Amino acid sequence: MKTAITEMFGIEHPIIQGGMHFVGFAEMAAAVSNAGGLGIITGLTLGTPEKLADEIARCRDMTDKPFGVNLTFLPSLTPPDYPGLVKVIIDGGVKVVETAGRNPQQVLPALKDAGIKVIHKCTSVRHSLKAQSIGCDAVSVDGFECGGHPGEDDIPNFILLPRAADELEIPFVSSGGMADGRSLVASLAMGAEGMNMGTRFIATQEAPVHENVKKAIVAASELDTRLVMRPLRNTERVMTNEAVERLLEKERELGDKLKFEDILPEVAGVYPRIMTEGDMDAGAWSCGMVAGLVNDIPTCRELIDRIMREADDILARMNRQMNAGQAA
Ligand SMILES: Cc1cc2nc3c(=O)[nH]c(=O)nc-3n(C[C@H](O)[C@H](O)[C@H](O)COP(=O)(O)O)c2cc1C
Numbered sequence: 001m002k003t004a005i006t007e008m009f010g011i012e013h014p015i016i017q018g019g020m021h022f023v024g025f026a027e028m029a030a031a032v033s034n035a036g037g038l039g040i041i042t043g044l045t046l047g048t049p050e051k052l053a054d055e056i057a058r059c060r061d062m063t064d065k066p067f068g069v070n071l072t073f074l075p076s077l078t079p080p081d082y083p084g085l086v087k088v089i090i091d092g093g094v095k096v097v098e099t100a101g102r103n104p105q106q107v108l109p110a111l112k113d114a115g116i117k118v119i120h121k122c123t124s125v126r127h128s129l130k131a132q133s134i135g136c137d138a139v140s141v142d143g144f145e146c147g148g149h150p151g152e153d154d155i156p157n158f159i160l161l162p163r164a165a166d167e168l169e170i171p172f173v174s175s176g177g178m179a180d181g182r183s184l185v186a187s188l189a190m191g192a193e194g195m196n197m198g199t200r201f202i203a204t205q206e207a208p209v210h211e212n213v214k215k216a217i218v219a220a221s222e223l224d225t226r227l228v229m230r231p232l233r234n235t236e237r238v239m240t241n242e243a244v245e246r247l248l249e250k251e252r253e254l255g256d257k258l259k260f261e262d263i264l265p266e267v268a269g270v271y272p273r274i275m276t277e278g279d280m281d282a283g284a285w286s287c288g289m290v291a292g293l294v295n296d297i298p299t300c301r302e303l304i305d306r307i308m309r310e311a312d313d314i315l316a317r318m319n320r321q322m323n324a325g326q327a328a
Contacts, residue, residue, distance in 0.1 A: 001013060001014060001308065001311070003171075003188075003193040003194055004138075004171035004193040005138065005171055005173055005193040005194040006193075006194065008117055008137060008138060008171065009038050009066055009068075009095070009096050009117060010066045010095070011033075011036060011037060011038050011065070011066060012036030012037075013035075013036040013037050013194075013304055013307075013308055014173070014184070014193060014194025014195065015032075015036075015037035015038070015184070015194060015195060015196075015197065015304055015307065016037060016038045016040065016068075016098075016119075016140070016173055016194065016195070016196040016197070017029065017032040017037060017038065017039050017040050017196075017197060017198070017201045018040060018070070018098065018121070018140065018148075018175060018196045018197065018198040018201075019040045019041075019042040019043070019069075019070020019072065019098050019100065020042055020148075020198050020201075020202065020286070021042055021044070021045050021271050021275075021286070022042075022045050022209070022271040022272060022274075022275035022276065023042070023201075023202055023207060023208070023209055023275060024039075024040055024041050024042030024045060024070060025041065025042075025045070025055065025208045026041060026055050026056075026058040026059035026062060027062070027206055027207075027208040028041075028201065028206060028207055028208055029041045029059050029063075029067045029068075030059050030062035030063040030067065031204070031206035031207075031299070031300040031301075032067075032201065032300050032304070033063045033065040033066060033067040034062070034063050034065060034300070034301070035299075035300040035301040035303070035304040035305070036065075036304055037300070037304050038066060038067065038068055038096060039059075039063070039067045039068070040067065040068040040069065040070050040096075040098050041055055041056065041059060041067065041068070041069045041070065042069075042070045042072075043069050043070055043071045043072070043080075043085050043089075044070075044071070044072050044074075044080055045271075047080065048081065048084070049081055049084035049085050049087060049088045050088075052069070052085055052088050052089070053088040053091070053092060056069070056088065056089070056092035056094060057092065060092070060093075066095050066096060067094070067096070068094065068095070068096035068097060068098050068119075069085075069089050069094050069096075069097055069098070070097075070098040070099075070100060071085060071086075071089075071097060071098070071099050071100070071104070071107065072099075072100045072101045073099065073100070073101035073102035073103070073104060074101050074102070075102070082106065082107060083110075086107050086110050086111065087110075089111070089116070090110065090111070090114040090116065094116065095115075095116060095117060096116065096117050096118075096119065097111055097116055097117070097118050097119075098118075098119050098120075098121060098140065099118060099119070099120045099121070099136070100120070100121040101149075103130065103134070104118065104120055104131075104134075104136070105134050108134060108135055108136070112135060117137045117138070118135075118136045118137050118138075119136065119137060119138040119139060119140055119173070120136040120138075120139050120140070121139070121140040121142050121175065121196075122139050122140070122141060122142065123141075123142045123143075123144075123146075123149070123150055123151030123153065123155075124151060124153050124155070124160075125160070125163050125164055125167050125168075127151075128141060128164055128167070128168055128172065129167060129168065131170075132168060132169060132170050136170065137170060137171075138170055138171045138172060138173070138193075139164070139168065139170065139172045139173075140172065140173050140175045140196045141157070141160055141161055141164045141172050141173070141174060141175060141192070142175040142176045142196075143155065143156050143157030143160045143161070143174070143175070143176035143177060144156045144157075144160075144176070145157060145176040145177030145237075145288060145289045145290065146175060146176025146177065146198070146237060146288050147176075147198045147199045147225070147237055147238075147286045147287045147288030147289075147290070148198065148236060148237060148286040148288075149234070149235065149236050149237075149286075150176065150227075150235060150237055151235065152230075152233055152235055156177075157174055157176055157177055157190075158190075161174050161187065161190035161191060161192055162190050162191060164191065164192075165190060165191025165192070166191075171193040172191075172192055172193065173187070173192050173193060173194040173195050173196045174186075174187035174190070174192040174194075174195045174196065175195065175196035175197075175198075176288060176290075177288060177289060177290045178195040178196065178197045178200065178290065179197065179200045179290045179293040179294060180293065180306070180307055180310055181306070181307050181308070181309065181310020181311040181312075181313065181314055182310065182314065183195055183307075184307055184308075184310075184311045185311050185314045185315060185318075197290075198286070198288060199217060199287055199288040199290050199291055199294065200290060200293075200294055200303070201300070201303075202214065202217055203217045203218055203294045203296070203297050204297060204298060204299060204300050204303055205297060205298065205299045205300070206299060206300050209275045209276070210274075210275060210276060210277060210278030211278065212278035212279075212280050213274065213275060213278065213280070213285075214297050216239060216280055217239075217287065217291045217294050218294055218295060218296065218297065220239060220287070220291035220292065220294075221291070221292045222289045222290075222291065222292025222293070223292070224239060224240050224287075224291060224292075225237050225238060225239060225240065225287055225288065225289050225291065226238055226239075226240045226244050226245075226248060228244060228247050228248065228251070228263075228266075228267075228284050229251075229263070229267075230251070231251055231254075231255070231256060231258045232258065232259075232260060236284065236286060237286065237287065237288060237289070238284040238285055238286055238287055239285060239287035239291070241280055241281045241284075242281040243265075243266045243270070243281055243282065243283045243284060244266070244283075244284050246266060247263050247266040247267070247284060250262055250263055250266075251263075265283075266283050266284050267283055267284050268283075270282045270283025270284065270285065271283075271285065
């Protein structure tokens, strides 16, 4: 399939693996890229420019296909060395950067000068338009369903995607709640040029996370995520567990007196314990409602091939239905 996104990024299928903390290592990105999608290394998980440079080199050893790096801009007392991270991205010959969180303007000139395509992940039409106005090449429109940070507007993709299509001139992909061929065809119908998946890619053979994480996603239903940190206006959709229920209890008790420090035990530094050690009650970890549609742990190639086959079948069936309708 050819879309504005496959052409822009030089990939075979319009499917992107979004940056994911402690998941988006070289193994993940290379597996997705080798299967014809766009794999993405999560820059901040590596933390330092030196470690990111090594990870980019490792990924390059595993694939000769295009892959990207995610740079997430979060409010932080000790900000990461963004200029250093950008430098190793450029020196490493990476051709796509997925930005997320705050406005990525500070890194755009250097990335654009190096000929790197920038896709910014946004949870609203107004942020998408801002991304377009500052020179991003594309946006990833992340609906309320998504795993991770859905923002504070709570607009699901059945509204958000057509709204983005009505307003944007640059291409966009759907993100949040995407899992299969149905998701891809629906995204295209609503004006997207492809789709971005997070949660679905964690439950794959190559995802470099503990088996417990993959099994938890397969076992979960669409009812098993919770929104945490809403009182701090830093809402995150996570898989429910003991720590999350404790965190929500603190939110109920403290109300608008809640401070970030109150929930540190449930959110700070928990990713390695969950993703690497498989301690599933260690804290809050991002997971989308789409877990309810994830029932197996295929290879990335099996997953992407299946999505493209399903999309073909759906489009062929719809064509037959249209033609039958016209003939009648
Ligand atoms: C475990 C996990 C970690 C994530 N970490 C990040 C991150 O560090 N930076 C980022 O921009 N997005 C992050 N995301 C969001 C994904 O890139 C993607 O936008 C989201 O998962 C899409 O929703 P879905 O899970 O319904 O597919 C994360 C998502 C998950 C599930």
